[in-house]
Amino acid sequence: MALLKIEGLSQMFGGLTAVSDFKTEFQGNELMGLIGPNGAGKTTVFNIVSGFYKPTQGQIIFKDRAINGLKPHKVTGMGVARTFQNIRLWHDMSLLDNILISQHYNLGYNLFDLFTRNKRYIENEKRMKHIAMQLLEQLDLIQFIDERPKNLPYGIQRKIEIARALSVKPSLLLLDEPAAGLNSSDIQDLIKLIRWIHKEFDIAIWMIEHQMAVVMSLCSWIQVIDFGKTIAQGTPEEIQSNPAVIKAYLGDDKI
């Protein structure tokens, strides 16, 4: 049984085909890469999987359940977490709140419990806080707990966004260009972080990335798309020598 199985996925925006006949499969805890030139439709794939777009065609099966057409918050609740290309944290809330709010998928209490502050409310709030603290401890972010993300350096913000995605206990983590805007030393840290997360949390990670250093050193399997179509897939070595990929990125040698 596959964790995630995408078959014949197509997305049209009016007359434009953003993604056509896309397929992929995650068995358990692979670390896969999705690359392609600008405008190839990579983020569209992520937007479809995380529920922002309803695909025109195709099936997305996650944990034996079709998730195409489900609302994003439902998809996240089932265990698909994602980050964004441009950081989307709640910038004016403390780091702890940023992590806590992501627990909305299993609050464990209702409005009545909230207003009466009964045992169920207190226990669940305590449980969520415990989860958040534990996660921040693990990711070495505990010293920023009361800071607002907007006051923190960019590299830390990236890390917080990943931490926030991890707080929903995902079985599939989608990283949309995690290295965008980072300097080379931050990138080395990020590679270490992703590798560590992959091992520690034992989850599947699917990443879009333009920095080849990141993709090639992390991913065990890479899929390349261009104009919505899959043009190649394979191990990093295979991709690096694939003529179709070189052509998509660099163009023909004919002038």
Place this chain on the structure above:
Amino acid sequence: MKKYSVPALLTTFALCTVVAAYFEIIDLYVQTIIMFIGVNIILSSSFNIINGYMGEFACGHAGFMAVGAYVTSILNVMFFTSSKTFGDPIFSPELALWFFPVTMIIGGVAAAITGLLVAIPSFKTRDDYLAIITLAANFIIVSLFINMDSLGGARGFMGMKQIVFAMEDVAFLPWMLIWTFVFTYFVVFLIRRFVSSTYGKGIIAIHQDEIAAEIMSVNTNKMKLVAFMFSSGLAGIAGGLFAHILGYINPNSFNILKSTECLVMVYLGGMGSLSGSIIAAILFTLLIEMLRFIIPAADTLIHLIPLVPDTFHLSQVLKWVIIPLILVILMQFRPEGIMGNRELSDFFPKLKKYYEFK
């Protein structure tokens, strides 16, 4: 000790005021101002849920207040007094005292259901378009009441003074003052609990980044529904109190001007600050009452200097120049309001030692 300081302080204040009112140390005028401060605190802090915490721009709060005011008044007048519209009382008037909170809550629930009128469109619309919808909702509600001749239409609905008298017959106490304290505390307490919980912080997440909120498992549509219904329900409670304090309601007292007052209070206090809303409500009510004296005083003053013609007079309508002017000046010079999105304890960290308000 820390836990009980705020309730103890508030109870003492309420008791002192009630005792002072009972022995007529403070007169009816001052009592009315205190009651209006209570109503305005409910209005501004409940409006703050939408315009502050959730960051939407709604401007039809008075409409929901009208629903609460009418529903509570109709129920009370129908059940406990003999009136021309509804005939003899259904229950004995003595019961009015005990059922007053119940009818108030029913009024709140009715207002909350009316809140769906803006909650459902808010799923797909936001910003200016939502503002237009809320404005329209306010007009719909007000014109509905204006055109209901059985409820007095534009002449208004009365008989609520009888309820207050009926309550005073049971025990001679300043009941409306007591109820105002009870409901104001109750509402502030509910809002505080709501926005300090992880559940309630979901609406702050919607304010700061709706897409991120949706992707991080916050059910944004449900949160909007809860926020709008909660806010308009509390406005309904404010309306119920307002109706019984005045003893008379008129659809036109719930028009866009009242909504503007709510807006001014929220933005004066600061978006997303409960203590800001309370401070702003107090300041604003006092300012309005002061204008009642300042405008005639200014009028006499300008006639002392024979520059203006004798026929020219400053009228109370000037209030409606000054209130929007406050809003304009505020937006220009301190757009975040008095408190920003901070609470009192964020400004004075030392206060945290003395109180814990949950």
